[in-house]
Amino acid sequence: MRGIGYGGDYNPEQWPESTWAEDVRLMAEAGVNLVTVGVFSWSRLQPAPGELTAGWLDRVLDLLADAGIGVDLGTGTASPPPWLVTEHPEILPVTADGQRLAPGARQHYCPSSPAFRAAAADLAERMARRYARHPALTMWHVSNEYGCHVPACYCETSAQAFRDWLRARYGSLDRLNETWGGAVWSQDYTSWDQIQPPRTAPTFANPAQQLDFARFSSAELLDCFRAEREAIAAHSQNTPVTTNFMGLHRAVDQFRWASELDVVSMNNYPDPADAESYMLSAMACDLTRSVGGGRPWILMEQAPSTVNWRAVNVPKAPGQYRGLSLQAVARGSDAVLSFQWRAAATGAEKFHSGMLPHAGTDSRVWREVAGLGADLGRLAPIAGSQVSAAVALLHDWESWWGLELDSHPSRLHLVDLLGAFYRPLFAAGVTVNFAHPESDLSAYRLVVVPALYLVSDAGADNVRRFTANGGTVLVSFFSGIVDPRDRIRLGGYPAPWQDLLGLRVEEFAPLPAETTVRLDGVVGWPGLSGSSGLSATGRLWQDVIGLRGAEPVLRYASGHLAGQTAATRHSYGEGEAFYLGTLPDRVTLRGLVAEACGRAGVEFRTDVPPDxxxxxxxxxxxxxxxxxxxxxxxxxxxxxxxxxxxxxxxxxxxxxxxxxxxxxxx
Missing domain, CATH: 2.60.40.1180 (Golgi alpha-mannosidase II)
Known part of the structure; x- marks a missing residue:
């Protein structure tokens, strides 16, 4: 690619061949130079087992190549065709409560199914053999949105694969029983065959078992990707391979996956009805750039206007498609694609907007599509450049899985907490990377740790080392609570960081929904002191904090903890650490984040207009x-x-x- 890629999913198999030439002509008019083809085409590419029946695809790719339009060629495997389900009904996935899902939609496959994997790899290999040297081929697109509809399967095939995964991970049942806490509720296993996925049970399933099943399910989906990628590599070694992530999507561990992709891609569908959709969109962009190690990435899908799958599908406002597209470029994307090129006339997605809408070219959407193409053409000099950040938000999928398990002190939602800390940084023009707790943090000045429930010894040591070497860290409640086995780190909370933070949390006191406590600032803290007239509140959570060297920044001013410490600061080595034992209101949290940035030497602008x-x-x-x-x-x-x-x-x-x-x- 030269410059910034622009285009979208093109599904010519849904339209008469007489429309294809018009499509290509209009693509050129709109500045399109990259389209995704074939993502859901399995039944048209392979109506029965055996060779491809792809003459139609040959003609489409030839038309695109002649027009100078590159192709992100899908393997077509995200939706198994009816003949495969009929021949192998065992590929259909099963839910935790034992319901076998039916075909008729998409992603109706068990990731552990040998029959599905073999058929998918066979199709990918045939596609690569046929199109590896086609002049339109720019990139390979394996499957689609892994884990979107079926993040995990609980069938017997998956159960056996889970047992094999556990045997490889633990080696012995004694070690597994120790890790899973088999002494609790009489759950010691004496045979591998006794182990099942965490299916629906009378009450809470074993949390360590649930955590391992989440790890296993992400790994099984990744193995599906690898199988197709290897089939492609047998014929097409020099063409990059991708699949599309979905921003803050819980099912797959993107840090583990990203190293397997030649280029990281992301689908982004912020809700236009949400007043903060642009901030959530930016957060998804920053995450995608971060899991890819900072290299340029691709916005693979977005909606030109409406989607079809919300209860109410609000259209994007005039200019919003352009603004969010250029936001992706600003945050590191080298291509802006949409779903889809021509709005469908039939099927479940017929009310999903297209770059070429039902109304045709005499429409607002088309004019914005063509205008964006011209804009992106002017931004060619930006392609290939990178985005730097002085602030990192620590994020780990394993901690996310653990945080949102049941039988906890309160129901916490990580995306909401990440957004709470991301918001003031975004509003002040501070660029943020997401970083794994064990990654190199030396490039950052400030590290924010929102509810990092699970942390390894290496991750805990990494945060301490970062701070001791002169960094500033801001840690929230319910961080550093368990190790990777989901076992409580004993001795008070957060056990691995008590010396770092200069405190010990004795007890949790989570707040009911819609309940707040008043907070008082401490004299001497700019913007947070009681004498400043601050009317601060905390919500969601309260920690019972005992000071062990830290100085208070906020205190509870109401409730049974009135007068006790709610937030702290502590010097540690050459750096310093802030701790929040509650979630302050937005104004107060912004002040705390601004203070942390100032002490870290990060510019926190106060002159950026809202929105x-x-x-x-x-x-x-x-x-x-x-x-x-x-x-x-x-x-x-x-x-x-x-x-x-x-x-x-x-x-x-x-x-x-x-x-x-x-x-x-x-």
Whole structure:
């Protein structure tokens, strides 16, 4: 690819061949240079076992190649065809309560099924053999949205695969029984055959068993990907291979998966009805860039306007498609694709918007699609550059799985907590990476640790070392609670970080929904002191904190913990550590995050207008308004806007959902 890729999923098999030439002509008119083809085409590519019947696909790819449009070629394996289900009904997945899911939708396969894996690898190999040297081929797209509809299967085939996985992981039943706490509720196993997936039971299933099953299920899906990737590699070794993640999606451990992909891709569908959808979208973009190690990635799917699967499908507002697309580029994407090119006329997705809508080219959506293509053409110099960040949010899928298990002090939702800490950083123009707890943290100045329930010894040591070497860390409640076996770290909470934080949590006191406690600031803390008139509250959680060297920053001012410490600061080595024993209101949390940034030497801007996004990629600074009205922005100087080629600033008025891409050279 040269420049920024632009296009979407193209499903020509759903349309008469007479429309294909028009599609290609309109793609060129809109600036499209990359389309995804064949993702759900298995039944048309292989109506029966055996050779491909792909003459139609040959003609489509030839048309695209002649127009200079690259193809992200799908293996077609995300939706098994009826003949495969009829021949092998055992491939159908089973839910935790024993219900076997029926065909008729998509992703109706058990990831552990040998019959499914063999058929999928066979199709991928045939596709690679036929198209490896086709001039349109730009990239391979394996399956689609792994774990979206079937994150885990509980059938007997999966049960046996789970036993094999456990035997390889633990080696002996004694070790497994010790790890799973078999002494609790008489759950010691004396034979591997006795072990089952954590199916629906009379009450809470064994949490360590549930955690291992989540690890196993992610690994089984990854093995499905590997099997197709290896089948492709037998004929097409030099073409990159991808599959599409889904942002903050719980089923697959993207840190483990990303190293297996040549390029990381992501589908992003923020809800236009959500006033903060642009912030959640940015968070998904930052996560995708981060799991890929910072290298450029691909926005594989988004909606040009509406989707079809929410209870109420609100359309994107004028300019919102453009703004969120350029947000992805700002945060490291080298391609902007949508689902889908031509809005379908039949099937379950016929009310999902397309780049070419039902209304045709005389429509707002088409005009925005063509306008975005022109914009992306002007951003070619940005392709290949990277995004740097001074702040990291620690995130680990295994901790996520553990955090949201049942039989806990309270129901916590990690995405909400990540958003709470991400929000003030985003609003202040602070770019964030997501980092695994065991990854190299030396490039960051501030590390934020939101509810990292499960942490390994290596991860705990890594955070201590980062702080001792001069970093600043901000840790929230319910972090460092268990080890990777989901076993409580004894001695008070958080056991691995009591010396780091200078405190010991004796007891949890979670708050009921819609309940808050008042908080008082401590004199001497800018913006947080009681004398400043701060009216602060905490919600969701309370820790009973005993100070062991830390100084209080906030205290509870109501409830049975009134007068006790709610948030702290502690010097540790050359750095310092903040701790939050509750979730403060947005204003108070913003003040705490600003204080942590200031002490870490991270610029925390207070002059960025609300709902305006600022982020730097390489030598370019993106300014994106998510407002439906004009807004004044201080750019701090004059710069050339890559989109308009005009010199703008230092003050500028952005129109509704306006965007600037500013070069630091001017």
């Amino acid at each position: 305006v996004e600022m982020v730097r990629r390489g030598e370019y600074r993106f300014v994106i308004s998510h407002l439906d009205r004009e807004v004044e922005v201080d750019l701090g100087g004059k710069s050339r806007d890559l989109l308009s080629s005009e010199i703008v600033g230092p003050g500028v008025v952005l129109g509704p959902r306006g965007v600037l891409v500013l070069s630091s050279r001017d």
